[in-house]
Amino acid sequence: MVKVITYGTYDMLHRGHVRLLERAKALGDYLIVGVTSDAFDKARGKINVKQSTMERVMAVRALGLADEIIIEEYEGQKIDDIRRYNVDVFTVGSDWQGKFDYLKDYCQVIYLPRTEGISSSELRAKERNLRLGLVGEVDFIKKFYREAQAVNGMHVVGVCSHDDSIREYFAGKLDCVTEQYESLLPHVDAVFIASHPSQHARQISQAIISGKHVLCESPIALSRAEYVQLSHQSGEKGLVLMESIKTAYATAYYHLMLLVKSGKIGRVVSIDTTCTSIIPAASRSGKYLWNSICAWGPTAMLPIFQILGTEYVNKQVISRLLDVRTKFDDFTKINFTYTDAVASLRVGNGVKSEGEMIISGTKGYIYVPAPWWKTDYFEIRYENPADNQRYFYALEGEGIRYELLTFLKSAQNGQGGGTYIPPQVTRQIISVIEDFYQGRDFIKLQVM
Numbered sequence: 001m002v003k004v005i006t007y008g009t010y011d012m013l014h015r016g017h018v019r020l021l022e023r024a025k026a027l028g029d030y031l032i033v034g035v036t037s038d039a040f041d042k043a044r045g046k047i048n049v050k051q052s053t054m055e056r057v058m059a060v061r062a063l064g065l066a067d068e069i070i071i072e073e074y075e076g077q078k079i080d081d082i083r084r085y086n087v088d089v090f091t092v093g094s095d096w097q098g099k100f101d102y103l104k105d106y107c108q109v110i111y112l113p114r115t116e117g118i119s120s121s122e123l124r125a126k127e128r129n130l131r132l133g134l135v136g137e138v139d140f141i142k143k144f145y146r147e148a149q150a151v152n153g154m155h156v157v158g159v160c161s162h163d164d165s166i167r168e169y170f171a172g173k174l175d176c177v178t179e180q181y182e183s184l185l186p187h188v189d190a191v192f193i194a195s196h197p198s199q200h201a202r203q204i205s206q207a208i209i210s211g212k213h214v215l216c217e218s219p220i221a222l223s224r225a226e227y228v229q230l231s232h233q234s235g236e237k238g239l240v241l242m243e244s245i246k247t248a249y250a251t252a253y254y255h256l257m258l259l260v261k262s263g264k265i266g267r268v269v270s271i272d273t274t275c276t277s278i279i280p281a282a283s284r285s286g287k288y289l290w291n292s293i294c295a296w297g298p299t300a301m302l303p304i305f306q307i308l309g310t311e312y313v314n315k316q317v318i319s320r321l322l323d324v325r326t327k328f329d330d331f332t333k334i335n336f337t338y339t340d341a342v343a344s345l346r347v348g349n350g351v352k353s354e355g356e357m358i359i360s361g362t363k364g365y366i367y368v369p370a371p372w373w374k375t376d377y378f379e380i381r382y383e384n385p386a387d388n389q390r391y392f393y394a395l396e397g398e399g400i401r402y403e404l405l406t407f408l409k410s411a412q413n414g415q416g417g418g419t420y421i422p423p424q425v426t427r428q429i430i431s432v433i434e435d436f437y438q439g440r441d442f443i444k445l446q447v448m
Helices: 015-025 038-043 053-063 077-084 101-105 120-125 140-148 164-170 181-187 197-209 224-237 251-261 297-308 397-413 423-438
Strands: 003-008 030-036 068-072 089-093 108-112 130-136 154-160 176-178 190-194 213-217 241-244 268-277 314-323 328-337 342-349 357-361 365-368 377-381 389-392 442-445
Touching (some): 003 015, 003 077, 015 030, 015 053, 030 053, 030 077, 053 068, 068 077, 077 101, 101 108, 130 140, 130 181, 140 164, 140 190, 154 164, 154 181, 176 181, 181 197, 190 197, 213 397, 251 297, 251 365, 251 389, 251 397, 297 423
Parallel strands (some): 030 068, 130 154, 268 342, 314 442
Antiparallel strands (some): 365 377
């Protein structure tokens, strides 16, 4: 009996897939079809898949061509599968010509011609109808622009910025490059806002009134009342208002959260996060400079509120204010006390420290090395070092493209339920920042 194996994502199963599987079936007596898992697709940067693993498996099974269906979950699995199932022939589409020649040491390799004029990518590309505008003075929006190009269904068409260098960068790349926010809105279906936090609430409100979906760098607003009003506005119009903290969408961070909540380190009793940078997290111009609590606070608070919840008993804010009038802090430490746990964060925009995260539990602890907010590797450590476990997940685009994909799907569905950040976490982040500006639970360090 000749065994044949082939692999694919099989997203939005179409006649090209069917023709390929029919030809693969004809190469032998027994066909094994490997369907890539959601996690493996994400790990290799393929994030525009529309259907879940099981939806794709069921679609392949319904064809009746596969004698056996397996799930491809890791790099190097093809060699393991060929050995495990005593495969005689490996086959795949001709667009991978030469890519799998290394498998010739284990079996025959055949590249099959693909059906011309149709592909899953082309089908997804037909949905490329969300026109996105970028807003702000931070260089970060250049990276955001590059990552957006990896997401099918989204097209950046314009930018609004008061920074000359940013407008110069996008001149010739985008149809609309302007200093006037009102001039950008008619050209787009949605905006990504990364302007100074003091402008967020006003710009979000204008976008919602104009019928635009909004993805905004955290903090969305500087007061809880503003956020409640904006949420009500967007909800009434059926628009998406989504907070942007790219760390929440990194594959490693997501798996870390699942492991913590599954009890791998027991009951969590302490969390320590640090996010600092010597280089300002905004424009080179001081006019657009973000303070520490806005630049890093949301990221540092995210795991604390996701794991321990938002109902802390009390907090203490200790801060170095370089400018009391504008509340510009170059360093802030916040201590949270819960009924059964504690947490602390350190943020700095001008003060440098080791940017690690430690989550302590009753069975062990999780250590994430600096910079933890770009998580691709972490360790679970126990009393006996022999029991320690290490986890690594490729980080594509610092989580930006996964965040964009979530935003796109939410906009297409007309609701924001797909976000990885619960509304109560967003509200509490804003509440803490509002307390900072109001001087509540505040200790001011002397600047020498």
